[in-house]
Amino acid sequence: MNKKNVPALTELERSLHRHLVDGGNLGGIGPALGMSQRKGNLLYTDMCDLLGSPRNPAALVAICYATEAVQPPDLLDPSDIALPQEERDLLLLFAIGLGAGEMAARLDRKQWKVNEQAKEVLDNLQARTRAQAVHVAWQYGIVTGRAIREWLETGEAGGIGTTAQLSGLGPVLYIQTREGEVADTPQSLCAARGPAEAMALLSYWDQAADDRDKRGALWARASEVLSRSGRPVGRPVQGVHPARQPDTMRRQRCRVCFGHARLEIPRKPGYLYLVTDNERRPHGVYRTSEPPVCIHHALLCADTEPRLQSGHTALLVTSSTESGVLGTRYVPLGDSANVAAVSNSQGFHPYADRERMRWVLASQLVRDLTAYKIIDLRRLIRATFPTPPAPTSRAPGP
Ligand SMILES: [Zn+2]
Structure with a gap:
């Protein structure tokens, strides 16, 4: 009609x-x-x-x-x-x-x-x-x-x-992009030299102070569709939001509700992460752009998140580091201030590589999980909730 x-x-x-x-x-x-x-x-x-x-x-x-x-x-x-x-x-x-x-x-x-x-x-x-x-x-x-x-x-x-x-769509995640949220176009980017910079680097034409994080990475911009109380609303669409994902990952909040994901287990407090074998790196480190999950949403994610359905491991992480970003690398075009993306795909760029980071537009924060204990999620949940929560119970707020 x-x-x-x-x-x-x-x-x-x-x-x-x-x-x-x-x-x-x-x-x-x-x-x-x-x-x-x-x-x-x-x-x-x-x-x-x-x-x-x-x-x-x-x-x-x-x-x-x-x-x-x-x-x-x-x-x-x-x-x-x-x-x-x-x-x-x-x-x-x-x-x-x-x-x-x-x-x-x-x-x-x-x-x-x-x-x-x-x-x-x-x-x-x-x-x-x-x-x-x-x-x-x-x-x-x-x-x-x-x-x-x-x-x-x-x-x-x-x-x-x-x-x-x-x-198969899984739970609606806090970090997910919502219908109506629009990313800035590549035309908003340029090669520029800051007041304290000896060499040019990727910038916005109208660069603002919070476009870069503390370690100098330039972050993608996108509008947000939020409720009056500041929560994302609207139909979830493909992709994660370039402001909510890094905020959630930096503060290690829950990927679903943005609530606390730190478990105060006696003698062994830590953050609960659900990882896959694809995220495993040498020396047992897990490198992930997927923020942790709170105890209330852990089973929901484990049972329904598509990325976890062909196998996952639950980790209680006691030590981790912000190792880099997922992002797109740009190059300056000749002597002009214009820039072009090297490719459309997102790659991992370590913070340690400062030279490379100058030309990266970051969209997701990546953590290396360096110290953790592998846990039995269902046993942990049974211990935390002596009577298991009904799957339909309302989730607590953050
Ligand atoms: Zn949660």
């Missing part, structure tokens, strides 16, 4: 939408809107027809947001909600108005199982109805305008992202 073709809603229709997102049911429309139930029912069916929605309150709520017939709600931090993938799948199917039988067929699950999961997802989102659950899921980016518009445009639910597309 084209947004321009969406008719403006009347005040009563908006009230009906508000009634549904507040967890009201169809039987209560009349009293809620101060009219007879018969008139309320008529208002509802007319509104469904107007917006091309199936006669289903959850679908109506989703379509109102997707077409912006009603202003969609503000987005919330997705890392505040931990839902198993099988429950997330249901939310998208709620939003296209499917019943339990259709959901079971589509997901290839038993119908009793779907009914059970549908109840659980309402409990977990503290929603009274599926329509209210869709509203909450919208805020956490689980049901998106893109998915709903795709369904409306293709006219069939096959286009909507369900298990096949959604599973």
Whole structure:
């Protein structure tokens, strides 16, 4: 459906939408809107027809947001909600108005199982109805305008992202780039000489003091889409953010929630890292650009992060060093101030190589994990939480 073709809603229709997102049911429309139930029912069916929605309150709520017939709600931090993938799948199917039988067929699950999961997802989102659950899921980016518009445009639910597309994506990470966050273009870079520099080096035309870290590396710039409380919001997209990743890595905070990742284990406190064999270097050192994880998100990452699914090791790291950056190397073009990237790929550049670092645009901070103990993650979690936390429990804030 084209947004321009969406008719403006009347005040009563908006009230009906508000009634549904507040967890009201169809039987209560009349009293809620101060009219007879018969008139309320008529208002509802007319509104469904107007917006091309199936006669289903959850679908109506989703379509109102997707077409912006009603202003969609503000987005919330997705890392505040931990839902198993099988429950997330249901939310998208709620939003296209499917019943339990259709959901079971589509997901290839038993119908009793779907009914059970549908109840659980309402409990977990503290929603009274599926329509209210869709509203909450919208805020956490689980049901998106893109998915709903795709369904409306293709006219069939096959286009909507369900298990096949959604599973394997892993948890939403604090360090991940979000939709709408834009990197500076290479044209913002130049070769320049600072007041204290004998030789030219890579700079921004409008260089600011915080563009370089303490060791002189120049960092990529990108805008941020943050909530009012300063948390990243919006749909996660490919790549990590060049400000949040180094901040998280430098302070060794949790990659998912930016909370503390230091475990205060008696006699052996340390930071919890999940590493792969690819990150192993000679002499047992692990070199990684993947920040640590807090105890609350450790299992979630271990079980669902794609990079860890073909094997990983849990380390309690007692000593590590910021060894360098992942970044792109540039060269000056002749005598001009213009520069060009040597290649599009990101390489590791050690801080120790100062000559090379002069021409690098850094985008991720890298740590060498030099002293650690290999641990059994599940045993550690059992010891930390005598009753294991439910996988759906809300994560604590940082
Ligand atoms: Zn965390």
